[in-house]
Every structure is written in structure tokens, then in C-alpha cells.
Amino acid sequence: MASTSPSSLGVALLGSGEMATQLALLWAAAGVPLTVWARSEERLGWLLEDVLEEHPDALVSTAGSAEEATLAAPILVPALPWGTPLAETLTALRPVLTGRTVLDISNPYEMTALGPKLAHYVPGGSAAAAVAELLPAGTGHVHAFTHVRSAALVAGAAAGAPLPYVSNAVNDDDAVAALGATGWVPVRVGGIAEAALIEASGPWDHAAGRDGLGVRSAEHARSLDLL
Numbered sequence: 001m002a003s004t005s006p007s008s009l010g011v012a013l014l015g016s017g018e019m020a021t022q023l024a025l026l027w028a029a030a031g032v033p034l035t036v037w038a039r040s041e042e043r044l045g046w047l048l049e050d051v052l053e054e055h056p057d058a059l060v061s062t063a064g065s066a067e068e069a070t071l072a073a074p075i076l077v078p079a080l081p082w083g084t085p086l087a088e089t090l091t092a093l094r095p096v097l098t099g100r101t102v103l104d105i106s107n108p109y110e111m112t113a114l115g116p117k118l119a120h121y122v123p124g125g126s127a128a129a130a131v132a133e134l135l136p137a138g139t140g141h142v143h144a145f146t147h148v149r150s151a152a153l154v155a156g157a158a159a160g161a162p163l164p165y166v167s168n169a170v171n172d173d174d175a176v177a178a179l180g181a182t183g184w185v186p187v188r189v190g191g192i193a194e195a196a197l198i199e200a201s202g203p204w205d206h207a208a209g210r211d212g213l214g215v216r217s218a219e220h221a222r223s224l225d226l227l
């Protein structure tokens, strides 16, 4: 929503991995207040250090639990592996999710002993459809950043690249404003049922290419039949 200022948004970020760190840097740069929780206090500390080193005035604080972080903000970004970790975390948070929006960035990679592996069978046809099953009524669900590599997040933001998202259109204005605050330009490509369009191995992912920046503008996306 164009009228929402970044400082009136609030994002709770779960995790201290690649995506959590890059997203925290983008939102910190935009002046979006952040509350971050991660299960490893040490890695949470590293994320905080990275953010404050680049953005000393960042409005960033840490929480002692996923629930405490979630309660601190209207938008929840669980930057956790899809599958059991994400499902268990969202299930535990169900009592506090109604009225908030989950900004879901998950791709259907399952963790294996050898590392992440693209799931062959995805309940509901997409990572987001499986997440939607876990959310209580009245919870917003916006799904984005799945077609781009973490290493390309900052460059895409700087370039004002188009950011396709899908949503259930419940309470999603603030989450879409948070997407736009990063510098990426959000463009709705459908509902949660269309989430596979933007997930790993879908058409946006293929067009984004290895560097994650293969789609340069909305006009370019239209020329590729993505919009």
C-alpha cells in the first residue's frame, strides 16, 4: 500500500540463515522495524552484528522465542526450511497468528542427510499450499521471494526488479508494503493456488536464471509471458 510508511510496518523474522540475513539488511536499510528470533543465540548475534555494521540506525531488536517475536509485529517472516521445521513452528504459533500476516518465502526443498533436496511430492501442489493448510482463519498469507537466490536479493532491490507474489488477499496490504519497502517492485500474479508459478522449478524461477535477476522489469516479464 503506497501510503504505508516503512517505520509504521513491523516485521518479525524467524531464522538467522541466508534469507533472514539478506532480508534483514534490506528492511533495516528501509527503516522497517525488525524483531528477530533464531534458535541459535550465537547465529542470531551474528545477524544482528551484520545488520548494525551496515545500518547502525537500524530499528532491530531480538526476541527470546518465536512467539515473542511474532507478538511484536503484524507481519511474520519464517525464514526456515520448508517441511517439518516450518510446519512445526507455524503449528506452535497458531494461537497467535489470526489477524497477522505470514510472509512466506518457502520453497519445497526438504532437508536430507546430504542437504536440501527439491521435494518430489508437495501436498497441495506447492510449498505455499502446504503452508496455507497450517494457518488459522483470518491469517493473511503472502508468498514471495521464492524465485530469487538469497545472494541476489540486494542487487534485485537496487535494480527495482519485479517481485512476483501470490496471496490469499486477507490482511495483505502491510505485507505487500513490506515487500515494496525492500526496493523490489511487488506484482501480484495470483492466489495461493497459483504459488507454483513462483516457486523453485516454476516459470519465474527458470526465467530468473542462476543469478536470480533474469527478469528485469514488468515489461520484460510480459514479453516472457510471465504476466
Ligand SMILES: NC(=O)c1ccc[n+]([C@@H]2O[C@H](COP(=O)([O-])OP(=O)(O)OC[C@H]3O[C@@H](n4cnc5c(N)ncnc54)[C@H](OP(=O)(O)O)[C@@H]3O)[C@@H](O)[C@H]2O)c1
Binding pocket: 014, 015, 016, 017, 018, 019, 020, 038, 039, 040, 043, 078, 079, 080, 081, 082, 084, 085, 086, 089, 105, 106, 107, 108, 109, 145, 146, 147, 148, 149, 150, 151
Ligand atoms: N537460500 C535461498 O536462495 C532461498 C531463496 C528463496 C527462498 N528460500 C527459502 O527461504 C527459507 C530459508 O532458507 P535459507 O536459505 O535462509 O536457509 P538457511 O540458510 O539454511 O537458514 C535456515 C534457518 O532456519 C533455522 N532452522 C532450521 N531448522 C529449524 C527448526 N527446526 N526450528 C527453528 N529454526 C530452524 C536455521 O537455524 P540453525 O542455523 O540453527 O540451523 C537457520 O537459522 C527456506 O524455506 C527456503 O526454501 C531460500
